[in-house]
Amino acid sequence: MDDRIRRHARVLVDHCTDVASEDDVEIRAPTAAEDLVVALYEALGRRGARPTTVWRNPRATRAYAREMDPDDYRPKEHRVAALAATDVVILIKGARNASETSDVDGEARQAASRAKEPLLRERLDTRWVITQHPTAADAQRAGLSTAAWRSLVYDAVDRDWAAVRERQEQVADRLAAADEVRVVIGDDADLRFDVAGMGTYNDAGRENMPGGEVATVPAVDGVEGEIRFDHPLRRGGREAEGVRLAFEAGRVVDYAAERGEDVVEDLIETDAGARRVGELGIGTNRGVDRVTGNVLFDEKAAGTVHVALGDALSECVPEDRDENESAVHADLIRGAGEDARIAFDGETVYRDGEFLIGGGDGSGSD
């Protein structure tokens, strides 16, 4: 086994989820990630933890969704019960065919998403992490050789996460103190976010591996303006390109796409919360040296920002504030390496892919 797989497993068990003896650990993984699952069992055995693997199987999901009456979707009670007794969840992505569920229709997709909401809430109550095992199909989707994709994945994962945390702290502190964030990118974006009193998220690789972003959540009605995204939105094996969103009082009031507009429509129509913003994030991970269409990596790429529609990052929403709830949390990525400016309360803190605050080499230089 490639030794990078064992190192990846150790980062997940030691750094991300800090697994202890007797923790009940749920791994969710597709067949294609088998090597990482084996490495995780090795690491978990060493810690005396108790793992179970739930098999993520897009072929089965598709077969089921095509036969199931969308009105019959209900939360799986045995999954809710399992998660309520689970301490740690390790979610592994990695496709054999990333388009496997592309011919499942939007109604079934939305019904399935809604039925998963109680599971999502239970998972968020555990120590959880989402990660990626590099496969040939995902490399193909990124337009890379399998070897190049593997290198990108492990370069992004294998970092000094303690140093990342420290460098990002200054940006996170300034953001926490700000009332308004403005993002301007050429003629494509001019968005204002009301973040007064909201928290910040210094992502140094806990819930996402790779990590590497600084994020916040705007007030439920606190987003105004327009943006055009220059990277694709991918949902369940389908994709939209050139997505444009217009916001008023926090809600998407208009949307369009150059290609795949139905994908945007399916997303936005999932539920009321899918029309509102659950996150504004700024990527800092220089191991992610290109946008590949994989959101787990793209949103961390230094020189990008992202806006998520749907469920809010809970850690950024104080208890006395409204929190946007949704069955979805869909990140849209926008390059910010050129002609881009981010201001906190009118002061420019980020220009063309670089933070102007945050220490000598910049918060994003790891």
Add this chain to the structure above:
Amino acid sequence: MDDRIRRHARVLVDHCTDVASEDDVEIRAPTAAEDLVVALYEALGRRGARPTTVWRNPRATRAYAREMDPDDYRPKEHRVAALAATDVVILIKGARNASETSDVDGEARQAASRAKEPLLRERLDTRWVITQHPTAADAQRAGLSTAAWRSLVYDAVDRDWAAVRERQEQVADRLAAADEVRVVIGDDADLRFDVAGMGTYNDAGRENMPGGEVATVPAVDGVEGEIRFDHPLRRGGREAEGVRLAFEAGRVVDYAAERGEDVVEDLIETDAGARRVGELGIGTNRGVDRVTGNVLFDEKAAGTVHVALGDALSECVPEDRDENESAVHADLIRGAGEDARIAFDGETVYRDGEFLIGGGDGSGSD
């Protein structure tokens, strides 16, 4: 997909477990059984049920067991919670390499078995079935081509189970009324089982698919005599041949094997219940036309009998009787096609592979 896989899935969902809308269904399957899992999701979607798949992964099990301190094994609480909320369990066997866990030592194996006991109890409270998906590795182990193994599996599964039930009923009734069963096979076996007041099990394909046996459980201290098994005992990728057992007052008081005696020892030393008999069964399935070393099939083969060490078939034990409990239930198979006689209370009811009672074509002729 081979249409026999879809028929197999329908037998499991319709006949064996009678899945209803909104049932929570747990499938446990290895990678090698993916096609059957997909067919099951199709059938379950049609019924409006809610499936989850737990990934059985011998490579991961091995990696874990080799790192885990045997003293640290504990029941997985999240698995117990999940099963308590589960209506139906479909357990699928099928190996890519049946020897994958052969280098896990006996102590770890026993500790893992013991930690699974609460899960076993929860599973027995659901509507459950164990079945087999035919793989190349299992064909190899049986000494068959993959195509021949597939045919054997589907011939054994694809039967008129209502007719099987009816034909076996007369044997089961006679057995229920008997006080003693005696099994004599040449010079190799002379066993007496005290079955007074115990129930019988008419297996027409519910908990096992394929089914096809009539079984009972002796009183906890009600087994006397000796037997030599002429088919291998296989446990966790290891095997023993020519196993001999001697019983006194229901307990194994002596054991030996021509090869792999340590496999017998590991089994018998698991716990106190592993020394006692949890089942005496007589196979009736003529679709299983040879003994291949796969116990799920071999114990159903017409012309064989089997004795299981360990946990008792609960359905055969009246509530006011002692029931043998164990973390294991290990079936040992003995050919009974030649020089074999089974008597209920002194009356011969079975000779050389054929029941002498049970209607025109014999109970075992399906």
